[in-house]
Amino acid sequence: MFRVLVIDDEPYLRKNIITSIQKANPQFQVIAEAGDGLQALELIKDLQPDVIFLDIRMPLMDGITLLEELQSLSSIPICVILSGYSEFEYAKKALRYQVLDYILKPIHQEKLEILLKEIQERLLSSQLTKQYNYLLHVFRGVSLTIKTEEIHSIFSSFTYFYSVYLSAGSYVCSKNNQFNPIDDFWSNYHLDQLFTRYIQSPHQAWFITGENPNEHFIILGIDTEVPHYLNALTNELLDLSHQLPYPLTVIKGKTSSSLSELKNDLIDLKYASILLTRYGTTSFSSCTEQLTLTLEDIGYSHSQHKILCALNKTHPTIDFLREVNQLFDQCKQKKCPQVLLQTLAKQLLLIVTNNKHSISNEERVDELITNTYCYEDFKSHFGELILELSASPLQENLIDTIADIKTYIDNHFTEQLSLDSISKKFHVSSSYFSVLFKKNYAISPNEYIINKRIEKAKNLLLIFPPLSIKNISNMVGYTDPYYFSRLFKMTSGMTPSNYRAQIFSKE
Incomplete structure (x- = not known):
């Protein structure tokens, strides 16, 4: 629901405008009205509406002066001028203050519907960006770009929040997961489209990548305690799991009635994902479930x-x-x-x-x-590991093999490497070569590949005209540009875009 303030000094016209807005689009709720600019300014500061419809000629403070005053606010609502034919020059002046549009009085209903549709799309896009910013702040500590008091208003349309954890393959318990063959399962199987097919307005879904690309948290903004489509969605996920070449873990979270509850419930869901992931098999469970299996x-x-x-x-x-x-x-x-x-x-x-x-x-x-x-x-790799640990001393002839592996990585690091393919190519246990690699080069194969890719990316960021971050991500071996950007920032201390801007600013 989008909050509207109507400002006009004629009470009869004001009522007509309010009726027209509510009839044109029920997603817009008129939360207040004002008869002059001074009263309107106080209401805007107190209520923080999403949209204001304002007349130009009003007592105490006219519409143009009100627009000037709004420029000092940290959050400016979308402004629409209500104008008469004789006020056209005033309306043109108002457009300097980033007024979205002006409409003539009396209001033409069809034109109002078109305008409200455009405003709705703008607000949804802006609101969604802010919502993601808050959720990424909760998940990853991303800096908030919105004010604290704005957080509750951008989620005010939702009575409840429902969360789901979804991952493919094993739960990532090692930082050396560079070779995980299913990093891009989300994009390959378009699971976001599966969810959005069920979720219709006024419900909303947010898709957050976890610490690792093969896990996602899906948060639903809903108006009932449990989504009515949950069973159908679960059944479709179950059908999909039979088509996947790897196991799927789905964990249903709790229903949260506030943002503070949601924050705590997401922590519980993340902890549950560690305990409830069943190795090698698809599983559907609830975060409140407890597994009692022992050694x-x-x-x-x-x-x-x-x-x-x-x-x-x-x-x-x-x-x-x-x-x-x-x-x-x-x-x-x-x-x-x-x-x-x-x-x-x-x-x-x-x-x-x-x-x-x-x-x-x-x-x-x-x-x-x-x-x-x-x-x-x-079992195959673990058996190799036991055989290696049983042998004494370590096989020194593997040192040459490790050197060959390093050369191979140097020549192929932009490709979709996998731990399994490298170990098979060189006829050596994957876990063993990782340990020997780190022993010989003081860096894990995972970190070595990341460093090679980031250095390559830095060179590509200097190309002019500039390449897109998505293209650079693909060129250095990452199918997910967001994952690439996170690795780049962890390695370089800044995002790829900031790195490019810093380099070009020195020239």
Whole structure:
């Protein structure tokens, strides 16, 4: 609903204008009226309307003077002049103050409808930008570009907020997720269009990318506690999940009745996404759900732990791996939460290394789970990791292979690289080469590729005439320009646009 203030010194004309506006477009609500410019100025400061319709000739303060006074306000409403034929020169003068339009009295209803439609589109675009700014501030700490007192007014059309978490593949638990093959799942499958097909005015949907490109938060602004289309939307997501080459995680959030509640509920939803993501399988759940599965439930009891320790000491590694894979098969059968799989895998590595705790090994488990999303791949790579840790000393001949991998990255970093494709090309475990790469070059493969891409992007930003940020993003290997911009800022301390402006300002 858009808030309107009508200003005219003739009460009868004022009532006619109010009736015409309400008849032309029910989305516009007249919240107040005024008979002179002074009264109108106070109402504008107090009520902060979205639109004002004002006459030019009024007592105490005329319309032109009122427009001049409005220029000092931090937020200026859209202004429409109500004009008579004899006031045409005044109306032209008013246009200097960024007045959107003027309409002649008496008001022509069809022209008013067209004008209100244009105003509605402008306000929706401006309001949506402000709403996204606030939500990105909540999610990522983006600087607010709107005043605090304006926040509630831009969301005032909604009685409730309903949030949904959606991600593809594994929950990203490692910063080395450069090679995640499903970063662009959102754009590939047009999931935003699926949501917007159900969501009609006055409802609104906001799509926020999470910390990683394969996860999204969808926030619905609604007028009922639960959207009536939720079941139909869930069923369509379920149908879509059968077509995907990787698992989908959908977690329904809570219904929030205020922005402060929404902020807390989003924190709960993010925490739930860590606990409720089930590795290797599609799942639909509610953020209030609690998973009670334990290590004992998947067969890793105290007695099994003792058996594994004995096997590790006295039997060939292949026997140990056979027992390990049986545990992973149980995980798959019981649709094990990812956090429980991580815990199990780290416990197994402790057995292999004779209880020698290693942060590096734990990071390798996190990276392996992050960059796989089915048990077959996970078991294969984890088995390679166990074989490598069982061997002593480390295979020095792999140093040459790591050097070859670095050269390959140097020549192909703008392409869609994947951890799996590189490991297969060079016949080496993905987790192992990541550790050796960092050991030899003091930087992870992920960070190395990011640095190469950002340096390339800096050179492309200097080209004139300038390339678009989207084009540069694609040219350096990122399909998502927003993700690219975030990486650029994390690496360079400023956005790509600010970097280009700074360089050109020095010339």
